[in-house]
Amino acid sequence: MDILTISLETAIGPIAAVYVLAAVGLNMHFGYTGLLNFGQVGFMLVGAYGVGIGVGTFGLSLWVAVALSIACAAVMALLLGIPTLRLRADYLAITTIAVAEAARLLYRAEFARPLTGGVYGRQSLAEGFYDANPFPAGRYGVLGVDFSANQAWLMLVTWGLVGVALLLTASLMHSPWGRVIKGIREDEDAVRSLGKDVFVYKTQSLVLGGVLGGVAGAMLAINQQNITPDQFMPQVTFYLWAMLLLGGAARTFGPVLGPMLLWFLLTAFDESLRQLVAADALPFIDGSDIGALRHAFVGLALVVLIVYRPQGLIGDRKEMLVNVK
């Protein structure tokens, strides 16, 4: 398969959709409300383990387990928000990054093993999901892009959820609720002085974005059919930030475009490098270096982005610069 097709497949594939879902949540937090959430991966973790523990440990039906994922993400948002959202913005940032990492360590701890499976995680989680697959077996695709029936079903559901999330956030943000949320991003004291309970709005936003992260985690668990805690490293959060800023924060389609494009570029980069290495065109690079080079590539892409297009691909430059006094 050629590089372009593989990259395109990744860009519209289920993993990209999972990242889009989590990025839509992060956009709610950062793009609209101005909340600095550096622990979106933590919401994905509790979401994934909602399915992992629900199905893997207690043998619940998948649909109940997804409800458990949503509940876990909402509870986590409340636990994070109640102590920090009355304080200055930095405290949420510190708390989210710490709690997300602490949650990973907690879920992988030996004493948690009866519940979470410890470092081994949980397996065979998605049978209920694929049993419900309405697509007959076979290959689905156009223009050389090609997916199995199960993948097609998964993509339909995940992108469907993305659609629902976009519809929900867009209609919220075009309402008086959204106006207050954006006001809080600009200056929460001003909004408070006008009689709005800023704390309640920030909590609502944190819960909504966190639940979207949780659903993304649940879909990740379903996609892989198994989960381990070490998939939820802090890098995931930073990839999500890179994706959101690449697409353009505070735009409905920013968090859709960003992850798709970044996954496209990452895959294209990986594949080109791999093929070059395989053809011995780059004798100084070993196949195992590709992962490290990929990180360097993301860093470079971010630097280029910040220099040439700080508002992201579809951000509003005018809006971006208005705060520079």
Add this chain to the structure above:
Amino acid sequence: MSSESRTADAAVRDRMAGVEPAVGVAKPDPILKASGVRRSFGGLTAVDVEHLEVQRGTITALIGPNGAGKSTLFNLLTGFDRVDAGEWSFEGRRLNGLGGHRVARQGMVRTFQLTKALTRLTVLDNMLLAAPGQVGEGFFGSLVRPRWRHQEEANRERAMELLARFKLDAKKDDLAGSLSGGQRKLLEMARSLMVNPSMVMLDEPMAGVNPALVQSLLGHITALRDEGMTVLFVEHDMDVIMGISDWIVVLAQGGVIAEGRPEDIRSNEQVVDAYLGAHHDEPGAGAPGAGEEA
């Protein structure tokens, strides 16, 4: 003082008739009453006001040298800071322990010394945000557009009227961040009126505003009073203060040292003393009171 301030003095006598120019004096119809309000930061007592009443329907100025506690008192009264002791009431309702948003909902709306325009919202959105009791402000209420569309229309009409009054109507679709400093002050004042307050608290409304706009701002403030609103404001510019105030409260080192009509204050020795050596206390030079930035 100019003739303008003398005509204002004449109006003063009507509004505050029969009130003794004494610290803590009772007013005939107080809208705001505060007793024993105290706040200290570490060892520094920033505010210690024994008794203060603000008469309804007047313009009351709060003056004092830098660090006198004016802005801290503002923050305390409006729920933006917590008192160590004391109690205060607005329209007869106790405000102790209420957060800033609750105080605003009671009808006492403040502005800020450093203007807080919501810069990446349009001028019109700044106004609409302030409208009270919106159905669409609730998380779930906002999802059902038909439930709030009519209210939004009515709010928009009212917002446009206010913007026209403050001559900002042509800017309604501009981002608030693109306005000049003076226009932001106007927007902030217009926005506070969207809340339907019975009292507005203006923290240095003239700071950093060019002289042409000062006149227009003054006109707006007196117009508010003439419509029956109560105005309490902090200001440094003595011409402004003497010109439009019905009553002046002088704060020094956290306590009220004098109150009275402009002519009482002008001749008050204590006030002159408090300002002596504080001559750098010119408009614009105003560093805030202790705890201001906290």
